[in-house]
Amino acid sequence: xxxxxxxxxxxxxxxxxxxxxxxxxxxxxxxxxxxxxxxxxxxxxxxxxxxxxxxxxxxxxxxxxxxxxxxxxxxxxxxxxxxxxxxxxxxxxxxxxxxxxxxxxxxxxxxxxxxxxxxxxxxxxxxxxxxxxxxxxxxxxxxxxxxxxxxxxxxxxxxxxxxxxxxxxxxxxxxxxxxxxxxxxxxxxxxxxxxx
Amino acid sequence: xxxxxxxxxxxxxxxxxxxxxxxxxxxxxxxxxxxxxxxxxxxxxxxxxxxxxxxxxxxxxxxxxxxxxxxxxxxxxxxxxxxxxxxxxxxxxxxxxxxxxxxxxxxxxxxxxxxxxxxxxxxxxxxxxxxxxxxxxxxxxxxxxxxxxxxxxxxxxxxxxxxxxxxxxxxxxxxxxxxxxxxxxxxxxxxxxxxxxxxxxxxxxxxxxxxxxxxxxxxxxxxxxxxxxxxxxxxxxxxxxxxxxxxxxxxxxxxxxxxxxxxxxxxxxxxxxxxxxxxx
Numbered sequence: 001x002x003x004x005x006x007x008x009x010x011x012x013x014x015x016x017x018x019x020x021x022x023x024x025x026x027x028x029x030x031x032x033x034x035x036x037x038x039x040x041x042x043x044x045x046x047x048x049x050x051x052x053x054x055x056x057x058x059x060x061x062x063x064x065x066x067x068x069x070x071x072x073x074x075x076x077x078x079x080x081x082x083x084x085x086x087x088x089x090x091x092x093x094x095x096x097x098x099x100x101x102x103x104x105x106x107x108x109x110x111x112x113x114x115x116x117x118x119x120x121x122x123x124x125x126x127x128x129x130x131x132x133x134x135x136x137x138x139x140x141x142x143x144x145x146x147x148x149x150x151x152x153x154x155x156x157x158x159x160x161x162x163x164x165x166x167x168x169x170x171x172x173x174x175x176x177x178x179x180x181x182x183x184x185x186x187x188x189x190x191x192x193x194x195x196x
Numbered sequence: 197x198x199x200x201x202x203x204x205x206x207x208x209x210x211x212x213x214x215x216x217x218x219x220x221x222x223x224x225x226x227x228x229x230x231x232x233x234x235x236x237x238x239x240x241x242x243x244x245x246x247x248x249x250x251x252x253x254x255x256x257x258x259x260x261x262x263x264x265x266x267x268x269x270x271x272x273x274x275x276x277x278x279x280x281x282x283x284x285x286x287x288x289x290x291x292x293x294x295x296x297x298x299x300x301x302x303x304x305x306x307x308x309x310x311x312x313x314x315x316x317x318x319x320x321x322x323x324x325x326x327x328x329x330x331x332x333x334x335x336x337x338x339x340x341x342x343x344x345x346x347x348x349x350x351x352x353x354x355x356x357x358x359x360x361x362x363x364x365x366x367x368x369x370x371x372x373x374x375x376x377x378x379x380x381x382x383x384x385x386x387x388x389x390x391x392x393x394x395x396x397x398x399x400x401x402x403x404x405x406x407x408x409x410x411x412x413x414x415x416x417x418x419x420x421x422x423x424x425x426x427x428x429x430x431x432x433x434x435x436x437x438x439x440x441x442x443x444x445x446x447x448x449x450x451x452x453x454x455x456x457x458x459x460x461x462x463x464x465x466x467x468x469x470x471x472x473x474x475x476x
Contacts (some may be wrong), residue, residue, distance in 0.1 A: 015240050016233040023337035024233075025242045029250035031341030034256045038315055039345075041260045049267040049284050051303070057272060060412035 117172035224421045227413040230332055232262045232406065251328060255318045263314070288313045288461065296465035301472045305465070308349060312342055313461040316401065320453030323409055324446050331453070334405035336398070343398040346464045352387075354471035397463055404456050408449045415442035 015024055149171060156160045165171055238244030247370050266281040274282055293302040316333060323331030333339050351364075358364045368385040369378055415438050422435030 013240060013242055015235075015244075016243075018232040021229060021336055023340050024244070024246065024335070026244055027246055027335055027337035028251050028341060030245075030252060031338045032344075034252045035311065035315065035341055035345055038256045039261060039307055039311045041264060043309050043347045044264045046285075047307045047310060049270055050282070050289075051271070051306070053270045053282075054289075060272060 029054075096103055142172075145175065224425075227275065227410065227417050229406070229410075231413060232409075234330070246335070246413065248330060248332045248338070251322055251330060252319060252332050252338060255315065255322065255332065258302040259314050259318055284314065291468075292465050294456075294460050296462060297469045297472065301469075302465075305349075305468050308345065308468075309461055309465060312464055313457055316342065316460055317454065318456035320405060320457055321450070323405065323412075323453060333401050333456075334409050336402045339398040339402040342460070346397065346467065347394045348353050350464075350467040350471040353468065357472055382416065393467060395399050397460065401456050401460050404452055408445075408452055412442055412445055412449065414440070415445060426449055 013019060146165075150161050150165050153165075213280040231239075234247040235241070235244035236247050236250060247318055248365055263281060270278060289306055292313070293306055293309050296302075297305060319338070323334075349452035354367075355364045358367045365382075365386075367379050368389065373381060419435045419442060420436030422431050422438060423430075424435075424436055425430045
């Protein structure tokens with residue numbers, strides 16, 4: 001202060017040479033005004049807007065993070081749900097498989113018994129049919145054999161024996177004996193015991 | 197006196213004048229602190245309008261225009277210019293303000309920090325911008341004004357936070373000191389808070405800018421003198437080397453200019469952090 005008053009009192013203060021390192025009053029004043037103006041401009045028009053921007057950006061980022069967290073939680077829940085469903089489905093599938101196996105076994109057994117029954121039935125039918133055909137063949141053979149024998153005998157004897165054989169039932173009797181096993185096979189040409 | 201400075205800024209225009217001036221006694225007159233007083237209106241006068249004052253006002257106009265127009269159309273997704281603005285602002289806000297003062301308290305001081313940083317940075321960079329080429333802060337009045345603003349702010353904040361002037365003075369001495377150490381600490385702390393801090397804050401910026409510009413002046417004016425008035429090839433060559441070194445120093449100045457703006461701002465933040473803190 002004292003220095004400044006000295007300076008103002010002097011005729012020519014001597015700024016360039018005598019006082020080069022002291023603050024010149026006009027420069028001080030300009031500096032204060034300039035600083036004041038810039039400070040006021042920043043305080044009212046620049047810093048608040050930039051702070052708003054920072055806040056908005058922070059909010060946006062936080063919101064984004066919140067959203068992301070939510071999405072992640074949802075995804076986690078969905079995953080758990082899917083896994084539970086999958087587990088259920090697996091259990092279901094294995095149960096179904098077991099059931100099917102059991103069912104298949106019973107069906108198989110049933111079919112097997114059915115097939116066995118059918119087979120025995122078919123066999124029986126076949127047996128019966130064979131028996132019947134055999135009987136039929138037997139009957140027709142019996143007639144045929146009788147007739148042929150009589151024919152043969154007739155040729156041997158020289159006359160028809162048909163009526164007589166029919167009357168006397170010789171052929172039938174013979175065949176009956178044959179069936180019952182009474183007839184003894186003999187060599188041809190050998191004398192027959194009964195005839196002798 | 198401003199003739200030499202002018203010649204440094206517009207060598208092609210005023211070189212003959214310098215040559216003429218140098219020829220008066222024939223020897224080289226080294227540039228000194230006198231080159232820094234540069235009145236535009238009025239001469240050796242307390243209220244003369246000086247060129248640095250005009251540069252400072254222009255810087256305020258430029259900064260105001262740049263940041264207000266950018267701030268008036270901010271978008272969540274930045275344009276290129278907004279990216280630049282956010283870069284500067286984010287640097288002051290986060291790297292200096294928030295990190296030093298702390299998350300809770302730094303917001304009210306942002307206008308001050310931002311004003312100090314941008315004002316010092318632009319005016320320092322003016323030191324190497326063609327056609328301006330004068331660091332405003334090499335006139336001591338401007339660092340003093342900025343320091344005054346910081347000084348008043350941190351004392352007012354501290355007095356408010358620490359329950360009045362008495363509380364503030366009590367808080368200067370850390371608790372738990374031996375009784376005989378208290379007066380010594382008190383004197384030291386008062387000296388630090390009330391005299392050393394403002395003095396160093398203002399003089400560091402002023403001195404760096406003055407010395408840097410003076411060095412550039414010496415190399416450029418000296419180089420010019422050697423080149424034009426050296427008289428033989430060797431001296432002319434050393435003049436060219438002097439110019440080359442001046443260019444190197446210009447880049448070095450750019451670093452110093454940024455660094456000084458940064459240091460001033462971060463110290464401001466530190467002092468404010470001190471003021472808002474609960475204990476010393």
